[in-house]
Amino acid sequence: MKYGLALMFWMFCLVSGAQITSCLGDLNNSGTIEVNDVLNLLGGFGCSTDCGAADLNDDGAVNVEDVLMQLAVFGASCPTVVPQVWADSTFGISFQENLIYGQGFAHEDWGGPIIDTIHLGLDAYIPDNEELLRPALVLIHGGGFFGGSSSVNALVDLAHSYASRGWVVFSINYRLSGDRGTVPSSWLYAVSQLPDGVDANQALAMYPANRDARAALRWAKHNAGAYNIDPAYISVLGGSAGAFISVALGVANQEDYLSELSVEEDPSLLSTHLEETFELRCILDFWGGRASVDILDALDSGDRFDSADVPLMIVHGTEDPTVLFSESESIFAEYSATGVPCAFYPIEGEGHSIWQSNYEGIPFWQLGYNFMVEQQALQIQN
Numbered sequence: 001m002k003y004g005l006a007l008m009f010w011m012f013c014l015v016s017g018a019q020i021t022s023c024l025g026d027l028n029n030s031g032t033i034e035v036n037d038v039l040n041l042l043g044g045f046g047c048s049t050d051c052g053a054a055d056l057n058d059d060g061a062v063n064v065e066d067v068l069m070q071l072a073v074f075g076a077s078c079p080t081v082v083p084q085v086w087a088d089s090t091f092g093i094s095f096q097e098n099l100i101y102g103q104g105f106a107h108e109d110w111g112g113p114i115i116d117t118i119h120l121g122l123d124a125y126i127p128d129n130e131e132l133l134r135p136a137l138v139l140i141h142g143g144g145f146f147g148g149s150s151s152v153n154a155l156v157d158l159a160h161s162y163a164s165r166g167w168v169v170f171s172i173n174y175r176l177s178g179d180r181g182t183v184p185s186s187w188l189y190a191v192s193q194l195p196d197g198v199d200a201n202q203a204l205a206m207y208p209a210n211r212d213a214r215a216a217l218r219w220a221k222h223n224a225g226a227y228n229i230d231p232a233y234i235s236v237l238g239g240s241a242g243a244f245i246s247v248a249l250g251v252a253n254q255e256d257y258l259s260e261l262s263v264e265e266d267p268s269l270l271s272t273h274l275e276e277t278f279e280l281r282c283i284l285d286f287w288g289g290r291a292s293v294d295i296l297d298a299l300d301s302g303d304r305f306d307s308a309d310v311p312l313m314i315v316h317g318t319e320d321p322t323v324l325f326s327e328s329e330s331i332f333a334e335y336s337a338t339g340v341p342c343a344f345y346p347i348e349g350e351g352h353s354i355w356q357s358n359y360e361g362i363p364f365w366q367l368g369y370n371f372m373v374e375q376q377a378l379q380i381q382n
Contacts, residue, residue: 023078024056025070029231029279032077033070035336039069053193053225054092083135083233084379085166085369086313086333091127093163099124101172101219102272104212106179109332110204111188117268120212122172123150124220125163126227133230135378136220137162139171140213142353144322145176145205158237161365167379168227170220174212174245177201181208182268184260186299206292208258213245215272217280222273235282235372238351240323243288247331250283250310251293280310282375284368287316287352289327290334305334311341313371315364317350 027040044054098121106116150171175181238246318327335342
């Protein structure tokens with residue numbers, strides 16, 4: 001029995017075409033099957049619904065068979081095989097709409113009584129292929145924190161461009177200014193000190209929006225097995241307000257936009273897979289800015305731009321009247337100082353939300369494709 005299970009495990013890891021950096025049973029993604037992995041699995045023993053990665057044989061439950069599979073390869077190192085993507089649009093796409101990744105409260109006013117519990121949703125675009133573990137890309141829409149949604153045409157087109165080439169794509173929605181999501185008292189105080197002319201509603205809306213995006217990434221990590229995602233190969237793409245969020249995802253700390261509130265203060269946090277952490281490989285920033293990072297630094301006198309940041313690609317119109325081009329110049333300067341890879345593509349004479357434009361004849365989706373392939377050393381299939 002033991003050797004049969006071990007053979008099954010390594011067949012899963014090494015079957016032709018599989019692209020794996022973490023393997024079945026490596027629940028903490030350390031690259032080795034170790035004591036913590038066994039403890040994690042035993043912690044879920046007896047689970048019969050939504051068991052996640054601990055359900056090693058994918059039979060819907062965590063039971064003795066899963067334990068035996070893990071013990072059969074205890075101490076083994078996982079093979080390292082990089083995911084592959086395709087140069088051309090190759091696959092059909094399965095579309096799943098409005099999957100719930102968590103919940104968040106809406107308030108009568110900022111800091112006021114709770115009036116609603118909002119279901120936080122995302123759309124999934126899944127390539128129709130047989131890859132065992134695939135790269136993932138999370139899309140975050142713009143709209144100034146006042147509007148926008150995952151159904152905006154530009155993001156739907158981007159989702160198809162990447163999913164048809166092998167990425168699993170999640171396009172998320174998040175709470176907007178009109179929802180008046182839960183914010184910590186430190187933000188309420190800081191915004192009350194803002195100078196005239198700064199939109200307090202927009203500034204406050206950044207907190208729940210950023211928190212929701214992080215919840216979506218924890219959900220993606222938790223459900224990696226269900227979508228055949230390699231959790232070590234997750235990237236993020238944002239436009240405008242979504243790029244403000246994306247930059248913060250690549251620069252801020254894991255506890256940011258989370259630890260400022262306790263579950264006693266905001267019980268909706270319990271719906272957002274607090275047990276998970278996520279690792280990002282690339283950030284694609286389209287005409288965004290740095291305010292979601294700067295407000296964190298201002299509140300605790302920190303400096304979050306450092307050598308641990310995630311590689312970044314920036315696209316920005318030089319004549320943008322909505323988010324000034326100087327915002328991207330400033331971010332690029334921060335990255336240049338830390339030495340973290342950063343590609344900067346100024347679009348001369350162009351303004352804001354210029355999805356139909358290009359850089360020297362290269363469409364924007366292709367710029368992002370090239371950057372992710374280069375930074376992650378993804379294999380390309382023609």
